[in-house]
Amino acid sequence: MIRINCPYCGERDHSEFSYGGDATINYPSLDASEKEWTEAIFFRKNIKGFQFETWHHSNGCRMWLVVERSTVTHEIKSVKPCHPNLQKVVENNK
Amino acid sequence: MKTRRIDNYGKINRDKILSFSWDKKNYKGFEGDTLASALLANNIGIVGRSFKYHRPRGIFSSGVEESGALVTIGSKDRRDPNVRATTQELYNGLEASGQNAFPNVNFDLAGINNYLGRFFAAGFYYKTFMGIPPFEWGRGTAIWMFFEKFIRKAAGMGSASGLPDPDTYEHAHDFCDLIVVGSGPAGVAAAIEAAEKKLDVILVEQDSLIGGNQLAENDFDNSQIKNQLENLGIKIMTRTTAFGLYDNCVVGLLERVTDHISEPNVNIPRQRFWTIRAKHIIVGAGAIERHIAFNNNDIPGVMTVNASKHYLNRYGVLTGKRIVIATNNDSVYETAHQLSEAGANVTVLDSRTNFEIETNKSFEIRKGYVPYNINGSKKIDSLDISKSEIINKSETINCDQVLLSGGWSPAVHLLSHRGVKPKWDYNNACFLPSDTNENITMVGSSRGLWNKNDCIASGIAGTTDALNRLGISKTNYFFPKPGGWKYPIQPLYEVKYKKSRSKSFVDYQHDVTTDDVRLAHREGFISVEHLKRYTTLGMANDQGKMGNIIGLSLMAELLNKEIPEVGTTVFRPPYTPVSIGALSGRNVGKHFRPLRVTPMHQWNIDHGAKMIEVGLYQRPWYYPKENETLSDSYIREASTVRKTVGICDVTSLGKIAVQGPDSTEFLNRIYSNGFSKLQVGKARYGIMLRDDGIVMDDGTSWRLAENEYFMTTSTGEAAKVMSWLEELLQTRWTNLNVNVTSVSEQWAGVSVAGPKSREVLNNCVDDSLVITNNNLPFMGVTSTFLKGNISCRIARISFSGELAFEVYVKSDFANTMMDLLWENAKKYDGCLYGLEALGALRVEKGHVTAAELDGRVTIDDAGLSKMASTKKSYIGSAMRKRGVLKNNDREILVGFFPTNLKETFNAGTIVCEKNNIKGQGIGRITSVTYSPELGHWIGIGFVKGGLDKWKDTTLVGADPVRNKQMNLKVVSPHMIDPKGERMYA
């Protein structure tokens, strides 16, 4: 079982979370072209090793988190809030 | 029948006699017995029939590796098949029976299969399936189809009861610093060391007693150890198997709480499924003794040496009188000595020549001898032995038991669950655990240590390793070297016998012989994983605990390789079987998933509602009067709504508070239609698309204040929409100042619909002026009070197409609101209406729900093109016209009438052109109802090209599942009041 150390709630089972997706995508602006959107939503890297991905603490604090996780070992290197302002708050409170 | 129980041996409680039945006959045993020991004590040799050949089988072991004594325990709804008799504790009244035999294990008619052996060789199923050459070569399955039912009946194990399981099971959770698996000398030493170093420790033991293999020692007493462990505050869990290791030091345990109790307390679960989250895992799971393959090595009376020692010293059962022990290692001699002391005549065949064992000469040692054939069928008559170099019949020993020890395999299973491959150790002829970066340490004989002092030392070293890895200490430590026997083991896996068609079993339970392995090799199955699947070697209940290494050694020999080059199969959880009941725990029946009810649930039931599940919600389905059927009822309800007024619980809709200065901008981005100009006090119906342009959900948003909206979603998509909004705000549009809060549980909602709805509400609100057509026009919103000072929100929203209001109050006031509304609705001959009538009303209006918005439909497909703003960009706007989504033969929302208005149809009907009724047709009907207004059946659904293309053509509705077919007329989905005059009234 993957255990995710939520910055707000502490270490919890992955069953409390919902998987989001690739956390590194820069979604284009709403008026961007079909091509840019296609690129952003359909093409994904299939990474072997550590990747940044979003998880939603849906049965917890409801925060969206960026989790740096190995796709091979499930090892988790870091967990941060997705929202940059909240990232800063968490960072400053460490 | 004479007992094999002997005096002065064993740790059973002879004062407590237990009676049990085996194949419907009654026997006696003692407290502390397993079913296996009690059967052996009663001289019952045959306890099962083998999988394919129906050969008689006895008890091979004394533990979880058992592959012969698989029996059925209990009867009726408590019948539990494939239970290992060796781990089933005896209790008073236990009912057990043999399986895979007719009429019984002693006389089994299917024993004929033994003589048809060549038809049942490796790959038998696959070959049968391919057809029998030359008649059916490559042509297939006819013969398989014909024989399947006979084969499935003949080859099998016990059968499940087929009845609902009457027992309860529980899921439980725990945390600890260190979990120690196994209570042998190594595990106990590790646990004590850790507890003394202040770690929080759980010690897990699959047996009913702690001690591990020490329980086979004649002078072992675990009471002192138990006290010490308890005094240190260690949590001891017996009858508990660590069946799997998972990521992050998570261990799955199965605790058998009442399987050993005659009449368990009904309030106690039968088994508990534990999830343990540890910081470190120490595995001292022991080692498993292997057998040796030679002809007829499965005749009842064959057993491992260590098992015989267990039966003698733990259960006081001497398993044979004239015993031959065949071995290749030192581990058997203590047992040989004890068996002969207990009165057996013992001969040891040791395949080695170069060794010296000190004995008191109470038993004979035949150096350099191996067994190669057992004579007998239902029991052992004699054993053919020979000098190990050249096998030809040299000598026969009369005996009634053959004990085997082909070496020991450390139980590396749990580590293998983590993907750590074991490495082959030539000196000890076994796989040893490899090191891992995870916080798992192997100790004791599961790391190949054969003597007790080494095991204890390894346990202490294991805990030191744990403390170091947890950053608590930095202490040097070392593990003793694997091994510990005085003379080296000499590999011995198979003794080949020249006689053709020998039956040398590698895997007892699945009847896999050495010849099967060779046949698989000849047929090209070279990889171990293929070999395993083709022969089914190691795929039975015991998962190859005894036979795997023999299979590998044979493969190595055939491939001219060494065992490590052939590789090993990967062990996967569970270590021993876990019942489905334990996996499901309490999540059965009504508790299979959570149940959601609205705050007026009981009110609805009290007022005659029949309920239906919608997602997790229980919603009123219909409110029958007297003897009304569902259709009587919903037709009356829908008609009443159109005629006067109806009240419907709509609380299950998702409700989200959207607040903050950028709320309007936010809504304008997520909805396809414009929200920037929505005034305070107005609501708007909106559609949300996904990134890829497909419709996600629809609902309304009410502007309560400049920076505050009340959003409703569909019942089914409520949770998804909430997560989606949070995702957008937290990951994508992080500069928007918006907060979203789910308030679904906080508000209770009803729809009051029908021409008399305003009059009903007039009597219910404090100030009826607020709901006049002027003050509350269509899509108007107001926050006001119901009589009794109950604050409420009212919006003029219509799903039914009638003049209608949605009224929300705080959940606690739901019943008060219902009483008030219902009291007044009755004055206008109104009704309560449920989901079925709601469906009828919305189908008449061509309103889409989840049945239509199924994740494949675009806004244009749903006929809602005008809901797609051209003046702004929004989620999905770039993609909604991409590629195939702009094809003009897409299926478009339409209405359907049966051409013959007396006919009916069902949702799921496939729409086809008249002369082309096949495949997926050109469309489908998604929702149907009887329309009280129109007086016949109507439906909505999709058809390629939509209304314009087919409005003058008769199409066919094909319903092959229900064997129905009807002609269809395509109409506009807005079948009633298309201009909406009623809503605006």
Ligand SMILES: [Zn+2]
């Ligand atoms: Zn959290």
